[in-house]
Amino acid sequence: FKPAKATPLKGLVEQMLEQAGFFPGWVQIIYGQGGKIGDALVDQQPDKIFFIGSQTVGKRIMSLAAKHLIPVELELGGKDPMIVFDDINIDRAVAGAIWGAFTTTGQSCTSVERLFVHADIYDQFKQTLIRETLKLTQGTDNDGNADIGAITTSSQVEEIARQVADAKKKGADFLTGKDWDGTTAFVPPMVIEGVTRDMLIDQEENFGPLLPIYSFSSEQEVIELANDPVYGLSASVWADDLKKANRVARQIYTGNVSINNVMLTEGNHALPFGGVRKSGFGRYKGEFGFYAFANIKAVLIDKNSKKMEANWFPYTSRKYRLFSNLTHALYSPGIWSSYIKGAIHGLRLESYVGKLAKKGRNNAK
Structure with a gap:
């Protein structure tokens, strides 16, 4: 964390966090001239950069961060x-x-x-x-x-x-x-x-x-x-x-x-x-602020079974027709009719994929 050179008392934040039992060394206050220290901090390639300040400095930070593809959030000036x-x-x-x-x-x-x-x-x-x-x-x-x-x-x-x-x-x-x-x-x-x-x-x-x-x-x-x-x-x-x-x-x-x-x-x-426009972008504080400083990772879990997915290989002309019928049924006018038609074509596709999988196992034997 680098405060503005005109606000050196921000260093008390580090001291108070340590006294409160926060993880030692996780927050470090760095002092110095913005241009030199700021450039050096970006060169360390942190996971994220959050900057509050002027448009001029914000643009420079974005330019430097872009070289390393470092995500940036900026809170710049206002004209409220x-x-x-x-x-x-x-x-x-x-x-x-x-x-x-x-x-x-x-x-x-x-x-x-x-x-x-x-x-x-x-x-x-x-x-x-x-x-x-x-x-x-x-x-x-x-x-x-x-x-x-x-x-x-x-x-x-x-x-x-x-x-x-x-x-x-x-x-x-x-x-x-x-x-x-x-x-x-x-x-x-x-x-x-x-x-x-x-x-x-x-x-x-x-x-x-x-x-x-x-x-x-x-x-x-x-x-x-x-x-x-x-x-x-x-x-x-x-x-x-x-x-x-x-x-x-x-x-x-x-x-x-x-x-x-x-x-x-x-x-x-x-x-x-x-802010928006030239006041910057990104959000901090609250739930959105938590997400801003987190890596949002999607993890999908499927059950472990012998079932083969319909979209997996092999591809055949009949499988294509079944997929096409299912797609048209799901997106056809009328909620109930689309559900019923979709269920019918889905079962047909499921049955066909099962037959293909069984045929593949028999061939392997």
Whole structure:
């Protein structure tokens, strides 16, 4: 197991497993630069590779693994939409949007990155969203009272600054957090309006506290908007009408959908988790996760007898006719007639095969 270089405390996992009595040496934590260590790990030709990270690295791992035909599962980036219809409780949906977008300072692949609100409640929702976002506290959390903290790495701060600068240059309106200097790691929560498709913030994954907000008027429109980017990891649909919510959820290209909640599917250990399109492929967690990390082997057991199979040699023109009659009978219209005809032709075939086998034994004598 190789964690990201920015998360060295993952090594505690190995220590805790050993303390719990897990098989010693079965889980090994390896540290180092991703490019060098990752390539070396693939060269060891493991039975399976499971990767969580960026598209760029995921593609490289696939390329290296293909040389050895190593199966790969990838969980890559997301551009997760939250869809809010006009029959929802606004206060609850706002609270969910704020937590979904800004928890861990937006550093989650399933955080809310695009917020679509029905036009009939858009203005009220937006004002409530701004008001509640401004109430968030941000700091080092020494006393345990901070809502959000800082961005983990300087490279990610630079990435956020690039996306923010591009959005401002192209006319986006920052309703909160507009005074961020572009350098401090304490990136403030930003609610952003007027985002267009040509902006980086609309098309790229935002691994920070950035929340573009859009309005929509119909189900079909919001489904098309939600499916616009090439990602498909997670989503949420908010509506009092659960039939409508389910209908929309089924039409979103994504691996996970929460209805009337956010970032909830990944918290349920029994549910499979993974993405589609450029968010990766494969599923882990739950029953599907067990199968993902197992070799599915089929074993068929037949009884030991003297009986010969009808499809075995020798082949004769009569056996072919009997097989043909049986096939036509089994697939003929009418359930009962096909069963009866199939049974008759099956018995004829069985009888003929028995005669062939007996004839073969007599010839051997």
